Amino acid sequence: MNEGKAKQLFTTDDPNVIQVHYMNQATALNGKRKEHIDDKGEVNNQIDSLIFEYLNHLGISTHFIKRLSDSDQLVKKMKMIPLEVVIRNYASGSFQRKFDTEYLQKFEQPVQEFYYKSDRLDDPFINDSQIHALKIATPDQLGIMREQVYKINSALSKLFAAAGITLVDFKVEFGFDADGNLILGDEISPDSCRLVDASTHESLDKDVFRKHTGDVMDGYRTVLSRLEATAK
Amino acid sequence: MNEGKAKQLFTTDDPNVIQVHYMNQATALNGKRKEHIDDKGEVNNQIDSLIFEYLNHLGISTHFIKRLSDSDQLVKKMKMIPLEVVIRNYASGSFQRKFDTEYLQKFEQPVQEFYYKSDRLDDPFINDSQIHALKIATPDQLGIMREQVYKINSALSKLFAAAGITLVDFKVEFGFDADGNLILGDEISPDSCRLVDASTHESLDKDVFRKHTGDVMDGYRTVLSRLEATAK
Ligand SMILES: Nc1ncnc2c1ncn2[C@@H]1O[C@H](COP(=O)(O)OP(=O)(O)O)[C@@H](O)[C@H]1O
Ligand SMILES: Nc1ncnc2c1ncn2[C@@H]1O[C@H](COP(=O)(O)OP(=O)(O)O)[C@@H](O)[C@H]1O
Ligand SMILES: [Mg+2]
Ligand SMILES: [Mg+2]
Numbered sequence: 001m002n003e004g005k006a007k008q009l010f011t012t013d014d015p016n017v018i019q020v021h022y023m024n025q026a027t028a029l030n031g032k033r034k035e036h037i038d039d040k041g042e043v044n045n046q047i048d049s050l051i052f053e054y055l056n057h058l059g060i061s062t063h064f065i066k067r068l069s070d071s072d073q074l075v076k077k078m079k080m081i082p083l084e085v086v087i088r089n090y091a092s093g094s095f096q097r098k099f100d101t102e103y104l105q106k107f108e109q110p111v112q113e114f115y116y117k118s119d120r121l122d123d124p125f126i127n128d129s130q131i132h133a134l135k136i137a138t139p140d141q142l143g144i145m146r147e148q149v150y151k152i153n154s155a156l157s158k159l160f161a162a163a164g165i166t167l168v169d170f171k172v173e174f175g176f177d178a179d180g181n182l183i184l185g186d187e188i189s190p191d192s193c194r195l196v197d198a199s200t201h202e203s204l205d206k207d208v209f210r211k212h213t214g215d216v217m218d219g220y221r222t223v224l225s226r227l228e229a230t231a232k
Numbered sequence: 233m234n235e236g237k238a239k240q241l242f243t244t245d246d247p248n249v250i251q252v253h254y255m256n257q258a259t260a261l262n263g264k265r266k267e268h269i270d271d272k273g274e275v276n277n278q279i280d281s282l283i284f285e286y287l288n289h290l291g292i293s294t295h296f297i298k299r300l301s302d303s304d305q306l307v308k309k310m311k312m313i314p315l316e317v318v319i320r321n322y323a324s325g326s327f328q329r330k331f332d333t334e335y336l337q338k339f340e341q342p343v344q345e346f347y348y349k350s351d352r353l354d355d356p357f358i359n360d361s362q363i364h365a366l367k368i369a370t371p372d373q374l375g376i377m378r379e380q381v382y383k384i385n386s387a388l389s390k391l392f393a394a395a396g397i398t399l400v401d402f403k404v405e406f407g408f409d410a411d412g413n414l415i416l417g418d419e420i421s422p423d424s425c426r427l428v429d430a431s432t433h434e435s436l437d438k439d440v441f442r443k444h445t446g447d448v449m450d451g452y453r454t455v456l457s458r459l460e461a462t463a464k
Contacts, residue, residue, distance in 0.1 A: 098356045099348070099366060112361045116331075124330045127359045129344045134331060 005031050006044070006191055011077075016178040017065065018077045022048075026191070028210050030122055035209075042070040043220045044189040049073055050227050051156065051188045058155055060148065061183040063175070078175030078185045081137055084115040084123065085145050087153045088169040092194050093207075094125075095169075104168065104201065110153055112146060117173070144182050145174050152184065160195065163226035165204060168194035190220045197222075237263050238276070238423055248410040249297065250309045254280075258423070260442050262354055267441075274302040275452045276421040281305055282459050283388065283420045290387055292380065293415040295407070310407030310417045313369055316347040316355065317377050319385045320401040324426050325439075326357075327401075336400065336433065342385055344378060349405070376414050377406050384416065392427065395458035397436060400426035422452045429454075 001018065002009040008021040022041035027034045045067065052064035063075040088111040091101040095111065116126045116136065131137050137145075149172060160167045170193035173186035186192075190205040197204060204219035233250065234241040240253040254273035259266045277299065284296035295307040320343040323333040327343065348358045348368065363369050369377075381404060392399045402425035405418035418424075422437040429436060436451035 095362070098353065099362070100353060101366075107365045109364065111365045113359060121330065121332060125357060125359075127345060127357075130327070130331070132341065133339045133343045134333075 005034075007187065012074070016077050017074055019068065019072055020045075020075055020187075021072050022187075026206065026209050026216065028206075030119060037209075037216065039217055040220065043217065043224050044187070044191060045071050045073060047220070047224050047227060048187045048189045050224075050231060051159070052184075054159060054231070055152060055155060055184065060151060060155065061181060063177065063183060063185040075185070076177045076183075078177055078183070080173060080175040080185060081141070081145075081182075082117040083126075083131070083136060083145070084117050084171045084173060085149050086113040086115065086169060086171045087111070087149055088113070089153070089157060090166070090168045092168050104196070110150065112149065114142075115171075141182060148174070148184060152188075156188070156193075159227070159230070161198065163223075163230040164198045165223065165226060166196050166198045166201075168196055170194065190223055195219070195223060237266075239419065244306070248309050249306055251300065251304055252277075252307055252419075253304050254419075258438065258441050258448065260438075262351060269441075269448065271449055272452065275449065275456050276419070276423060277303050277305060279452070279456050279459060280419045280421045282456075282463060283391070284416075286391060286463070287384060287387060287416065292383060292387065293413060295409065295415060295417040307417070308409045308415075310409055310415070312405060312407040312417060313373070313377075313414075314349040315358075315363070315368060315377070316349050316403045316405060317381050318345040318347065318401060318403045319343070319381055320345070321385070321389060322398070322400045324400050336428070342382065344381065346374075347403075373414060380406070380416060384420075388420070388425075391459070391462070393430065395455075395462040396430045397455065397458060398428050398430045398433075400428055402426065422455055427451070427455060 001011050005027040006023060008023060010019040012019055022045040024037055024041045026037050026040060049067040052062050055062050056064060063078055065074040067073045088095055089107060091105040092103060096103055114126050114131060115123045117123060128142055157167045172184060174182055175185040177183055193205055195204040196202060204223050208214050208219055209216040233243050237259040238255060240255060242251040244251055254277040256269055256273045258269050258272060281299035284294050287294050288296060295310055297306040299305045320327055321339060323337040324335060328335055346358050347355045349355060360374055389399045404416055406414055407417040409415055425437055427436040428434060436455050440446050440451055441448040
């Protein structure tokens with residue numbers, strides 16, 4: 001029914017449920033660079049499933065229903081809000097470049113940003129006022145997303161910390177389920193998080209692919225096995 | 233005591249008061265392009281003085297004390313907050329480019345943006361959360377600036393409309409006076425506003441200089457003479 005840069009979506013017998021297939025593909029530069037990567041889909045599907053089960057278990061509403069296989073899962077079909085909701089615990093990436101701060105400088109409070117999800121416009125950084133003007137979301141909806149993403153950040157920071165991993169930053173996407181509830185959708189994986197080893201600060205996420213600094217799957221597999229060990 | 237891209241500041245006998253000299257100079261591309269322009273300092277000083285007198289008269293606190301001469305004025309010495317506070321009534325400039333909207337599309341409610349005033353970083357667009365993290369201003373201070381700039385926008389939109397001019401967008405800067413009050417500083421002139429003729433949509437501001445579309449002083453002089461006629 002729909003193919004993105006990392007996942008394929010398929011309809012199911014139930015019109016409110018879709019099947020998500022995680023592809024063995026990585027992209028960078030907003031899709032301009034694209035590569036096949038063995039096992040990436042499977043590893044990401046398993047990391048994502050573990051994380052979303054954890055969030056559901058904590059009472060945070062998400063689209064996640066269940067994992068079907070190594071590479072596929074079932075989720076609630078949603079009407080997505082075209083915003084990337086970013087939380088940063090430590091300075092990195094575009095924040096560090098834009099404000100020339102030190103790499104991994106810790107913020108006293110997490111930094112929260114919105115990006116307008118539009119391949120055509122190159123996902124521009126956007127503020128609340130612009131979001132309202134462009135009718136992308138209402139102030140109330142932004143309030144709900146902000147509240148949710150701070151909760152998710154607290155929960156995941158603890159989960160990763162227990163696995164010896166520092167959650168530097170991540171992005172999530174929200175949408176409306178069939179009942180009109182604004183809930184967490186899309187994915188949470190090393191594709192959408194910056195994760196570093198808590199002691200060595202070694203990169204365990206897509207930055208390894210973005211910066212060509214090694215085999216990206218080494219870090220992804222480390223994340224999965226450590227999360228699995230922690231979850232037990 | 234200090235020289236910027238458009239104005240020179242001089243100390244006076246009173247340590248809380250400075251003299252601002254408006255220079256005959258225009259810059260673009262964050263100062264990389266710089267030109268001498270006859271009369272610009274005088275015309276801007278007179279437009280700015282008229283506007284700040286109007287705002288003071290309406291009970292909006294500003295740094296403005298009085299105009300001294302064609303090119304100079306006295307203002308309260310302030311500790312400036314390094315933020316450009318932007319209000320947009322119609323789409324233009326960077327908003328239009330970034331979101332690919334129609335030129336002069338009217339917003340239902342004015343759009344408000346902050347930019348971090350830093351020549352070194354190229355004045356990046358910044359949101360509330362980033363402003364707090366970088367300790368540029370507190371949430372309360374942002375609240376005051378936002379409230380003030382919306383008031384200023386309403387007042388100036390009416391003033392310009394009465395002069396047959398549409399206030400498309402503008403930027404202001406705030407600071408703290410000697411008593412610690414957060415008040416409006418810097419300038420409001422065709423250097424810092426987008427102004428178009430209400431019927432012809434002819435540009436009467438610095439865009440004429442930015443885009444090399446004519447003699448920038450024609451528009452500036454039109455703005456001054458129309459405001460003077462309206463003020464009477
Ligand atoms: N529960 C859901 N219902 C419908 N669409 C979803 C859901 N979760 C995520 N999506 C969307 O699925 C699409 C495919 O995902 P992905 O491959 O990551 O795409 P992208 O290239 O946009 O990042 C994205 O547009 C994403 O917003
Ligand atoms: N009342 C004030 N007290 C102190 N500084 C001020 C006041 N009003 C404006 N300024 C500052 O004066 C400097 C010179 O102005 P300008 O030539 O416009 O500089 P810029 O090149 O930064 O735009 C700017 O840094 C501006 O913030
Ligand atoms: Mg995606
Ligand atoms: Mg200036």
